[in-house]
Amino acid sequence: MSCKGLSLMSGGLDSQLAVRVLERAGAEVEGVCFETPFFSSANARKAAAALGVKLHVLDFTEDEVGLLENPPHGFGGAMNPCIDCHATMIRRAGELMASLGYDFVATGEVQGQRPMSQNKQSLCTVEKSSGLKGRLVRPMSAKLLEPTIPEIEGKLDREKLLDISGRSRDRQIALAKEFGITDYPSPAGGCKLTEEAYGRKLKDLMEHEGLRDKATGALNRTLLDLLVVGRRFRLPGGSSVILGRDANENARLEKGVFAAILKPTNGIPGPTAAIPVLVSESDIPLAQSLVNAYVRGTTPADRASFKPYQLI
Numbered sequence: 001m002s003c004k005g006l007s008l009m010s011g012g013l014d015s016q017l018a019v020r021v022l023e024r025a026g027a028e029v030e031g032v033c034f035e036t037p038f039f040s041s042a043n044a045r046k047a048a049a050a051l052g053v054k055l056h057v058l059d060f061t062e063d064e065v066g067l068l069e070n071p072p073h074g075f076g077g078a079m080n081p082c083i084d085c086h087a088t089m090i091r092r093a094g095e096l097m098a099s100l101g102y103d104f105v106a107t108g109e110v111q112g113q114r115p116m117s118q119n120k121q122s123l124c125t126v127e128k129s130s131g132l133k134g135r136l137v138r139p140m141s142a143k144l145l146e147p148t149i150p151e152i153e154g155k156l157d158r159e160k161l162l163d164i165s166g167r168s169r170d171r172q173i174a175l176a177k178e179f180g181i182t183d184y185p186s187p188a189g190g191c192k193l194t195e196e197a198y199g200r201k202l203k204d205l206m207e208h209e210g211l212r213d214k215a216t217g218a219l220n221r222t223l224l225d226l227l228v229v230g231r232r233f234r235l236p237g238g239s240s241v242i243l244g245r246d247a248n249e250n251a252r253l254e255k256g257v258f259a260a261i262l263k264p265t266n267g268i269p270g271p272t273a274a275i276p277v278l279v280s281e282s283d284i285p286l287a288q289s290l291v292n293a294y295v296r297g298t299t300p301a302d303r304a305s306f307k308p309y310q311l312i
């Protein structure tokens with residue numbers, strides 16, 4: 001008896017091992033990953049290509065913004081609504097599973113690997129809030145968890161699933177060797193929402209321009225994409241100004257459509273500045289002074305003497 005499943009792929013080692021373990025237990029596996037302005041699908045795409053599995057890439061921006069606006073389980077250390085984000089990804093994968101007529105969704109989670117988010121209770125919470133009870137397989141720790149429907153039906157060989165728990169990576173490293181997996185990114189990183197500095201900029205955007213167009217409710221994609229660009233300041237009139245930090249960022253800002261684009265006066269080399277939404281005309285001369293304060297050759301002391309702005 002065979003079965004088919006979708007395995008969540010981050011591109012990290014555990015998500016790659018999960019695919020191989022599921023295959024060994026008799027499943028045909030495809031990957032599913034998500035992309036937003038907060039994290040990319042690049043690692044997952046690379047891993048899926050190396051494993052030779054089909055990958056479904058789902059845009060997750062609307063889901064993530066909804067969670068940023070209202071995270072039922074709150075945020076982690078920064079602006080990262082991890083518990084709800086993870087459960088929502090599994091729910092979205094479950095919807096895809098149902099539409100394709102597949103048997104299960106899997107993740108590379110290891111019980112006890114992360115004390116807060118991967119203990120037995122949070123694995124159960126995620127399963128419950130994703131609405132996938134009995135169809136969510138964690139092949140790395142399956143033998144420590146209740147059998148899932150494909151295991152009970154004999155479509156997935158429980159004996160070939162694993163019983164890994166805890167923070168040690170020894171068994172994963174040994175398995176990587178066994179499966180010939182050599183290329184994988186470090187376990188942490190990749191999601192901007194976990195970074196404090198990024199979270200501060202995101203919060204500022206939410207409190208001022210907003211993540212959505214006020215009239216239509218559509219996502220402010222441009223403003224979200226720009227969160228990784230430049231130095232950002234909030235001016236006294238309420239506008240934000242973004243200053244390019246190098247030639248690439250200057251070029252990117254010059255290509256955009258903004259309320260105002262400013263360059264250093266007198267042709268001195270320096271940053272391009274963009275004001276995405278102009279709240280007050282009085283901000284324009286202040287933004288221009290700010291640009292001039294960052295021209296080549298100015299020192300931090302020179303810039304410190306320019307006061308009427310706040311670095312975000």
Ligand code: SF4
Pocket residue numbers: 039080081082083085086191192193194
């Ligand atoms: S780290 Fe980012 S992508 Fe991962 S669960 Fe948390 S919010 Fe979601």
